[in-house]
Amino acid sequence: MKLVYLAIFLLLVLCAHAQNDDETIFDEFTLNIGDRIEIGNYRILFIEVQSEKDGLAILGVSKPGGTLDEQRVMLVNNANTFDGGAEEGGLTITVEEIFDDQTAKVRVEHKENMGTARKRVSEGPKIAKNVPNLIVKKNLDKGRLTVGEDVKVTVTVKNIGTGTASSIQLEDLPPLSEFTFLAGYPPKIKDKLEPEESDSAIYVMTAVNDGSVKVPSIQVKYKDSKENQKSNNSAPFDLIIDPKSKPQLNIEMVPSGPLPAGGQGLLNISIANIGRASATKIKIESDIEPSVGFEAIGLDKTFFEIPPGKIESYSAQLIGKNSGNYTIILRAAYSSSEESMLSEMQTEIVVLEREYKYLYLLLIIPIMAIAVWILKRYREYKY
Amino acid sequence: MLNVLMLGIGQCGNRILDAINKEAFGGSMINKYCFGPKFPSRVDTLAINTAINDLKELRFTLAKDRLHVPNLHGVGANRYNGKQAFWDNRDMIMEEIEKRGDIDITFVITSTSGGTGSSFSPLLIQELKRRYRKICVIIVAVLPFREEGAIYLQNAAFSIRELMEAEADGLILVDNQYLKRYSGDIASAYDKINSMVAQRLLFLIDSLDSEMLMVTDLGDFKTVMSGGLCIGTIGFFQSDKKNPSVKSAIENSLKPSNLLYPANVYDDAARAMVIIQGSKEYLEVDEITKEIERLSASAGQVFKGLVVKRGYPKVLSVFTLASVPELESLYAQAARAIQDEKDRKKRAKKQLTDAFAHIEDMDEIY
Ligand SMILES: Nc1nc2c(ncn2[C@@H]2O[C@H](COP(=O)(O)OP(=O)(O)OP(=O)(O)O)[C@@H](O)[C@H]2O)c(=O)[nH]1
Ligand SMILES: [Mg+2]
Numbered sequence: 001m002k003l004v005y006l007a008i009f010l011l012l013v014l015c016a017h018a019q020n021d022d023e024t025i026f027d028e029f030t031l032n033i034g035d036r037i038e039i040g041n042y043r044i045l046f047i048e049v050q051s052e053k054d055g056l057a058i059l060g061v062s063k064p065g066g067t068l069d070e071q072r073v074m075l076v077n078n079a080n081t082f083d084g085g086a087e088e089g090g091l092t093i094t095v096e097e098i099f100d101d102q103t104a105k106v107r108v109e110h111k112e113n114m115g116t117a118r119k120r121v122s123e124g125p126k127i128a129k130n131v132p133n134l135i136v137k138k139n140l141d142k143g144r145l146t147v148g149e150d151v152k153v154t155v156t157v158k159n160i161g162t163g164t165a166s167s168i169q170l171e172d173l174p175p176l177s178e179f180t181f182l183a184g185y186p187p188k189i190k191d192k193l194e195p196e197e198s199d200s201a202i203y204v205m206t207a208v209n210d211g212s213v214k215v216p217s218i219q220v221k222y223k224d225s226k227e228n229q230k231s232n233n234s235a236p237f238d239l240i241i242d243p244k245s246k247p248q249l250n251i252e253m254v255p256s257g258p259l260p261a262g263g264q265g266l267l268n269i270s271i272a273n274i275g276r277a278s279a280t281k282i283k284i285e286s287d288i289e290p291s292v293g294f295e296a297i298g299l300d301k302t303f304f305e306i307p308p309g310k311i312e313s314y315s316a317q318l319i320g321k322n323s324g325n326y327t328i329i330l331r332a333a334y335s336s337s338e339e340s341m342l343s344e345m346q347t348e349i350v351v352l353e354r355e356y357k358y359l360y361l362l363l364i365i366p367i368m369a370i371a372v373w374i375l376k377r378y379r380e381y382k383y
Numbered sequence: 384m385l386n387v388l389m390l391g392i393g394q395c396g397n398r399i400l401d402a403i404n405k406e407a408f409g410g411s412m413i414n415k416y417c418f419g420p421k422f423p424s425r426v427d428t429l430a431i432n433t434a435i436n437d438l439k440e441l442r443f444t445l446a447k448d449r450l451h452v453p454n455l456h457g458v459g460a461n462r463y464n465g466k467q468a469f470w471d472n473r474d475m476i477m478e479e480i481e482k483r484g485d486i487d488i489t490f491v492i493t494s495t496s497g498g499t500g501s502s503f504s505p506l507l508i509q510e511l512k513r514r515y516r517k518i519c520v521i522i523v524a525v526l527p528f529r530e531e532g533a534i535y536l537q538n539a540a541f542s543i544r545e546l547m548e549a550e551a552d553g554l555i556l557v558d559n560q561y562l563k564r565y566s567g568d569i570a571s572a573y574d575k576i577n578s579m580v581a582q583r584l585l586f587l588i589d590s591l592d593s594e595m596l597m598v599t600d601l602g603d604f605k606t607v608m609s610g611g612l613c614i615g616t617i618g619f620f621q622s623d624k625k626n627p628s629v630k631s632a633i634e635n636s637l638k639p640s641n642l643l644y645p646a647n648v649y650d651d652a653a654r655a656m657v658i659i660q661g662s663k664e665y666l667e668v669d670e671i672t673k674e675i676e677r678l679s680a681s682a683g684q685v686f687k688g689l690v691v692k693r694g695y696p697k698v699l700s701v702f703t704l705a706s707v708p709e710l711e712s713l714y715a716q717a718a719r720a721i722q723d724e725k726d727r728k729k730r731a732k733k734q735l736t737d738a739f740a741h742i743e744d745m746d747e748i749y
Contacts, residue, residue: 373416378416380445380447381445383438383439383444
C-alpha cells in the first residue's frame with residue numbers, strides 16, 4: 001500500500017515538473033521612444049507613438065541574422081503575435097497604454113525557458129522628431145484699469161517643439177462679460193507655425209463693469225504632422241477694474257443740540273466730495289418736516305465746483321417755535337462730466353418743551369426777599 | 384418840615400405811643416411788615432418805662448425806640464421812687480433823646496396817675512426846656528378813672544401841678560373817666576381811647592406841617608396853647624356820606640361828646656384852632672366862615688386851617704380853656720381821698736398802738 005502512495009507522489013512531482021518547463025510568462029515595461037526589450041533572440045524597439053488619440057504605437061521586432069525584422073503599428077490592448085505567439089515559442093506583444101507621445105506601457109509574453117526579458121534604455125534624444133509644441137501667452141498693457149478704459153491684449157504663440165504645428169486656433173475661455181471687445185477679436189494668428197516660429201495677435205477691449213476679474217486662460221489648439229490634435233493653455237491671472245471716476249457728495253449735518261422752544265440754534269453742514277472727480281453746479285435744497293413750528297435760515301446753497309477730496313462747509317440758523325421732532329432733509333443735485341447726480345441726507349432736530357425749570361427762581365427770589373425783609377422788620381420790632 | 388418827637392412815658396404813655404405808630408401804619412400788621420410807618424412829618428417816637436414788661440407789650444414801636452430805665456421792680460405808683468429813678472438815669476435818657484437830632488415840637492404823653500409817667504414827665508420837660516431852648520413841649524396828660532383809688536387820684540393831683548410848673552407850652556387833657564363810655568371793658572376802652580388820641584395827634588401834626596394855603600402852623604398852635612390856663616383838649620369829627628356838610632362837621636367837632644375831656648367850648652374856650660380837611664366841593668367858604676365867627680364870638684382867638692384832601696370833611700378843633708371845673712372836682716376828690724387815707728392810717732396806727740398797749744411792761748417768759 002505504501003508503495004502505491006509513493007508511486008502516486010512521484011508521478012505527481014514528475015507531472016508538475018513537466019508542466020513547469022512549458023510555462024508562458026509575461027513582463028511589463030514602460031518604454032520611451034528608442035528604448036528596447038531583449039528576450040531570447042528577439043529585440044523589440046519602441047519607435048514612436050503614432051496617435052495618442054487613436055491609441056496607435058509603432059514597435060519594431062527583429063532577430064539577429066535577419067530571420068525576423070518587422071515594424072508593426074499596434075493598437076492599444078490588442079495582442080500581436082510573432083513566430084506563432086508565446087504559446088508556440090514565439091512572442092505576444094501588447095501595447096497596454098499610451099501615456100503621451102513619448103511613452104507607452106508594453107507587455108511581452110513568452111515561454112519561461114526563453115529567459116528573462118530585459119529593458120535597454122536608448123541613449124539618444126528621447127524627443128520624438130517632428131513633434132510640434134506650442135506655448136501661448138496672453139498679455140495686457142495695463143495691470144489695473146478703470147471702467148471705460150481701453151486695454152490692449154497681446155496673444156503670443158510660439159512653437160517650441162520640433163515639428164510643424166498646423167490648424168492652429170485660438171480660443172478664449174470664456175469671453176469676459178466685464179469687457180466689450182472693440183477690434184481684433186477674436187484674435188487670429190497664422191495657421192501654421194514651424195519650430196521656433198512665433199506669431200502674435202492684438203485685440204482691444206473696453207472695461208464696462210468694475211470689480212476684480214479673473215482673466216481666464218486662452219487656449220491654442222493645433223495638429224501635428226500626424227494630424228494629432230494638441231492644445232495648450234496660457235496661465236490665468238487676476239485683474240482689478242476700478243469703477244469709473246465720478247464725483248460723490250457726502251452731506252453731513254451737525255446740529256448744535258436740542259433747541260429750547262422759542263430758542264435758536266445752529267446747524268453745521270459740510271458737503272464732502274468723496275468721489276474721484278469734480279462735482280460741479282452743486283445746488284443744495286432743503287425740506288423740513290413737519291413744515292410748521294420750525295424754521296431754518298440759510299439751508300439752501302449753491303456751489304460751482306467741489307473738487308475731489310474737498311469739503312465745503314456752511315451753517316444755517318435754526319429757529320424752534322414749537323416743541324417737537326423735526327426732520328431736515330438736504331438734497332444736493334450736482335453734475336459729473338456726463339451725468340447729473342443726487343445726494344440726500346436727513347437729520348433730526350428736537351425742539352424741547354418749554355423749560356420751566358428755572359422759573360421757580362422767579363418765585364423764590366421775591367419770596368426770599370420778602371422773607372428777609374419781614375425777618376428784618378421782625379427783628380426791628382422785637383424787644 | 385417839622386421835626387416832631389413823641390415821647391410816651393409809663394405804661395399809658397407807651398401804649399398811646401404804640402397806637403400812634405399803629406395809626407402811622409394805617410392800623411395794619413401787614414403794613415408794619417411790608418412798609419414803613421407813614422408819618423406826615425419827620426416824626427420820632429420814644430417809649431420810656433421802668434417796667435420792661437410794659438415795653439415788651441408794644442407791637443408797633445421799633446425796638447430801638449423803646450427805652451427801659453432800669454429800676455428794681457418798677458416804681459409801683461410811687462412818685463418818689465419814680466423821681467429817684469429819673470435822676471439816677473437822667474443822662475442816659477437825655478442821651479437817647481439827643482440821638483433823635485433836631486426837635487421842633489415834643490409831645491410828652493403820660494398818665495397823671497401812675498408812678499413812672501407822672502413822675503418822669505415834669506422832670507423830663509424841665510430837662511428838655513433846659514437843653515433845647517426853642518423847643519415846644521406839649522403834654523398829653525391822661526386823667527385816671529375816678530374809682531381807681533386814692534393813690535392814683537393823689538398822684539394825678541400832684542403830677543398835674545408839677546406838669547403845670549414845668550413850663551410846658553401847653554397841656555392837652557385826655558380823661559379816661561369821661562371816655563369810659565365808649566366801651567364796656569377796660570382793655571377795649573383803653574384801645575379805643577388810645578386810637579382816638581393817636582388819630583387826633585397825627586391829624587394835628589399833618590395840618591401843622593401842611594404846605595397849603597390857609598393853613599395853621601406851629602406858631603398858631605403855640606398861640607392857641609398859651610391861651611387861658613394853657614390847658615386844653617382836642618375835638619374831632621369825621622362826616623360821612625349821609626351828612627357831608629362842613630357846617631355840621633365843625634359843629635360836631637366842638638360838641639362835648641367829641642372831646643377828649645369834658646368841656647363846654649362855647650363857654651370855656653380861651654383860644655381855638657379849627658382845622659378842616661376834605662374835598663374841595665365840600666369846603667364851602669361861607670359856611671366855614673360863619674361857623675368860625677360863631678366860635679370867635681365866645682373864644683378870644685380862633686385860627687382856621689383848610690386842607691384840601693380827597694374825602695368827606697374832617698374837622699379837628701384844638702382849644703385851651705379859661706376854666707376847668709372838672710379838674711377842680713378831681714382835686715377836691717383827691718383831697719378827700721388823701722384826707723381819708725390819712726385818717727385811715729391814723730386809725731390803724733392807733734389800733735396797733737392800743738394792741739401793743741396790752742403787753743406794755745411785760746417780758747417774754749420761757
Ligand atoms: N387811656 C389809657 N389809659 C391808661 C392806659 N393804661 C393805663 N392807663 C391809665 O394810666 C393810669 C396808670 O398809669 P400807668 O401809665 O399805667 O403807670 P406808669 O406810668 O406805668 O407807672 P407805674 O406802672 O406805677 O410804674 C391809670 O389811671 C390807667 O387808667 C391806656 O392804655 N390807655
Ligand atoms: Mg406801669
